[in-house]
Amino acid sequence: MERVLTAKGAATRQRIVEGAAQLIRVEGVQNVGLDDIRGASSTSKSQLFHYFPDGKADLMLAVAQYEAGQVIADQMPQLGDLTTWRKWQAWRRRVIQVYDAQRQACALSALTAQLGTANPATRDIVNALTDEWHAYLAVGVRALKESGEIDARVDVAKSASAILAAVTGGATLLQSTDRLSYLEDALTEALDGLRRPRR
Structure with a gap:
């Protein structure tokens, strides 16, 4: 069952996805790690894993959809x-x-x-x-x-x-x-x- 996010939660998740997307466009997916994405999106490790429990694989799927x-x-x-x-x-x-x-x-x-x-x-x-x-x-x-x-x-x-x-x-x-x-x-x-x- 898909989790329903608050407006603030959805905005945070979107910020992470967009930050990851911009990095991947420039650096390439192999050269971008979770720490890079956290820095680009101004999010903590706990926030990132809150929205993407499976880590990078989960996030990359969201980036592909974006x-x-x-x-x-x-x-x-x-x-x-x-x-x-x-x-x-x-x-x-x-x-x-x-x-x-x-x-x-x-x-x-x-x-x-x-x-x-x-x-x-x-x-x-x-x-x-x-x-x-x-x-x-x-x-x-x-x-x-x-x-x-x-x-x-x-x-x-x-x-x-x-x-x-x-x-x-x-x-x-x-x-x-x-x-x-x-x-x-x-x-x-x-x-x-x-x-x-x-x-």
Whole structure:
């Protein structure tokens, strides 16, 4: 049974999670210990174990959940309103702006590269994030079809998958090369593909 926290308790727990997330983004999960997290979040050892009884493993799962939420939050409100081609372009600009600003310290990299997917619970978080992200994109592609802005024969699910792959692949290459052009080009090509005439 999940414990219900007071407002103060929830704020303390959130402070610990956010402090840990910021450290992991910069230092990497292998280089961050509980003492580092306590220092970054201004919490005592007893507080940390009060909210995360299983220690680092428990806390890392909470960080993974937090980072998954940040991946979506960083794209809002544009991701939630992809109803016109103009709004799709605004979302594209938002995605590029976010990943350009974050570079090596992005939520997606922290979740997939730093926290990893070896733990089934973390893998479930990544899968849930992917499904949610894909669903937003599919709603947007469907809206363009219904308004006549793209060909009615466009496959909604496949198009959403291609766009999602362009963002995640471009972001991964940005992490490894520090070149934003991969993300810019992949996302531009994926979106332009929506408007190409179908045979």
